[in-house]
Amino acid sequence: MTDAKRIVQLDGLRAIAVLMVFGSHSFGFHLLWTGVDLFFVLSGFLVTGILLEQRRHKTWSSYLALFYQRRIQRILPPYLLFLGLTSILFGIGWMHHWYLFVFLMNTASFGELSYHYSLAVLWSLAVEEQFYILWPFAVYWLSETALAWLAGTLVLVAPLLRWGATAFFPGHWPIHTSTPFRMDLLAIGALIALAWRHYRTVLEQLSAYGLLLTGISVCFLLLFSRYPWFQAGANNVSASVWLYELSLLGCAGAVLWALGGRGVGMLKLTPLVYLGRISYSFYLVHFTVISVVRNHLHHILLARAIAFAVSFIYAALSWHLLERPTLYGLVSPHSQMGVEVEVEVEVEVEVGVRE
Template identity: 50%
Template sequence: MTASVQPVSPSHTHRIVQLDGLRALAVLAVFAQHALKAPLWMGVDLFFVLSGFLITGILLERKARQQSYFSYFYARRIRRILPPYLLLMLVSSLVFGLGWARHWQWYALFATNIGDALGQSGHDSLNVLWSLAVEEQFYIVWPFVVLLLPQRALAIVAAALIVLVPLLRAVATPWFDTFWPIYYLTPFRMDLLSAGALLAVAVRRDRNALEPFRLPAVFALFAALVVLGWLHLHFPRFRAANTPLSNAGLYSISLVLCTSALVIALQSKGIVKRVLSHPALVYIGTISYTIYLVHLTVLYMLWPLELNRYVTAALALAITLAYATLTWFAFERRLVHGSSSRRAVARSIASRNDSAQSRT
C-alpha cells in the first residue's frame, strides 16, 4: 500500500496516513483504560468505525474491479489476523496455562464475544479478543451485503442499521442480567461498523462528500465528549445500569464521538493533519493490532508485582511496544505487504517491457 495524505476513496492502492494516527489514538485509549482505569472504553468503538470504513472501501473497490473479490479479501484478512492471534494464544498458554482450552470452541471459531457473554472464557487477559470476534463476524456477512447491493441501497442499509441497532439494544435489555452481552455481541454493535461503512460509500461516490461536515463534526465530537464526561462525573455507574436508556443511548453517544473523529481525520488540515500524520503515531497505528492483542497479557504479568500503577503502565507499554515491533518486523510486515510489493514489482517490470517493445 502506498502512502497518500489526500482524503481519497478507500482503496487497497492508497493509504490514508491520518487514519493510522487515529488508530494509534484508539489503541492508546484502550491501553489507558486497562492500565490506568481511565474511562476510555470508547477506544474499541473507534476501532469498529474505522473497520467499517476501511473494509467497506476495500470491498467496493474490489467489486468495481470485478476480480478476485472473496479470495482477495479473505486471503488478506487471514494473513493479517491469524498469525498474531495464534502467537498470542501460544504466549498466553505458556504464561497462564491452558484454562482457555475448556472453552476452545469460542477461540477456534472467533466467537469469544459469545463465550464472554455466556461467562465461558479463559484467562482474563484474553478478554480483549471479544472485539476481534465482532469484527470477524462482520467480515463473514458484510462482503456479501456489499457485493449484492448497489451503492445507494448499501448506504440505505447502513443508515437503517445506525437507527435500528440502538432500538434493538433497548428492546433486548430485559433479556440480560448485566450490560455485558449488549456490549459484547455483534448485533448490538453493528451501528458503529455501519457508520464507518456509510462514510465509505459517501467518499466512494464523491471524494469531497465529507467536506461540508468538517466543522459540524468538530462540534459533534466536543459535544459528545462533554456529555460522556458529565455522565462519568455525575452518574459513574450509568454504563453498568443495564437500562434501556443506558444501553441504547450511551453507545450512540460514543458513535457520534467516533464517527466525528473519523470525519475530522479524513478532512484534517493544518495542525490536526500534522499530528495524526506524525511518524510516531503512524507507526503505533501500523502495529496497533498486535498492541491491542498483547497489552492485557503484559499487564496481567506485571500486576502481581504490585508496583506503582504508573510505573506498571509505563513498563507494560514499553514491553508491549517491543513485542509488537518484534513481531511486525519478524513476520507481520512481510505477510501484510510482501505479496502486494511483489505484484507491484511485477507490474513495473511488465510496464517497462511493454514500453521497450513499443519503442522497438
C-alpha cells in the first residue's frame, strides 16, 4: 500500500485509539481501555490487506521473509529503545523474567509474575506478535473464501473460549490479555479487509451504519458499565463475553465508518494524522511518563498535560530519528508497500493496559 493508496483517516482513527488509552490511564475514565481493542481491529485490517497484496507477487519464502523483516524493522527498534529507557529510569530488575520480553508479557498473569508497572503496556504487543506467528501462513495458503471462513470462526470461537474459561481464573487478567481470548478483534479486522477487497463500494455505501453500530455499542457499554458486574475487572461470564463483544462491535463499526470516507474530515486533521503515525512509541512510553510525572506533581490537569507533551515529544523524536530511518533505510523504494500503514499498538501501543 503506497502513500497514494494510503487511507489517511485510519491514521486519525489510530490517534483516537491512543488518546483513549491515554485518557484511561491519566484520568481512570471507564471504557476508554477499549482504545486498545480499536488498535487490534485496525491491525487485523491493515496487516491482512498487506499480506493479501504481497502473496500475489511473492514466492512463499520471499513472502514470509519480507513480512517478518518488516515486523522486526517496525517493532523492534522502538521496543528496544523503550526497554533501554526503562532500565535507565528503574534499573534492570525486569531481566529476572527476561523471557517475558520475547513477546510473552501477556503470559505473566498466569504465573502471577511481577514486573515493573512501566512494562504493563507490553501485553497487547505480545497478543499481536503471537497472532502474526501463524496468520501469514493462513493468508498465503488459504483461498480468500477459506480465509474468510477461518476469520469468521475465530470471531465466534473467542467469546466461547472466554465463556468457558472464566471460571478457571481467579482474576480477569488472563482473559483480558491472552491471545486466544482476544483474537476475535484481529480476526474481525481481517474480515473487514477481505470484504474491502471485494465489496468496497458496498462498504462505502454502508459506512454510516458503521457509525450507528459504534453509537449503539457505546450506549449499551455506558448503560451497563454502571454495574460492578459489568466492569472490565469483573471476573464473570457476563463481562467476559458481552463486555468484550460490545467493544468489538463498536470498534469494527468505527473502522467501517472511517473506511467509508464520508463525514471523516476530523480524522484527516493534520495533528491527528501525525499522532497516528507516531502512536506506537507514544503508546509504549505514555504509561511510564504518566506514572513518573504524577509522582512529582499533584495538580492533576497540569501533570497530565506535561505527561502528554513529554510522551508526544518522545514519540516524535523516535519516529524521525529511529523508526522512519530504519523503515526506509532498510527497505528499497520498490518494496515499501504498506510499511507505514502497519499498526503496532501496538497497540502494540500496545497496547498491559491496566485500566
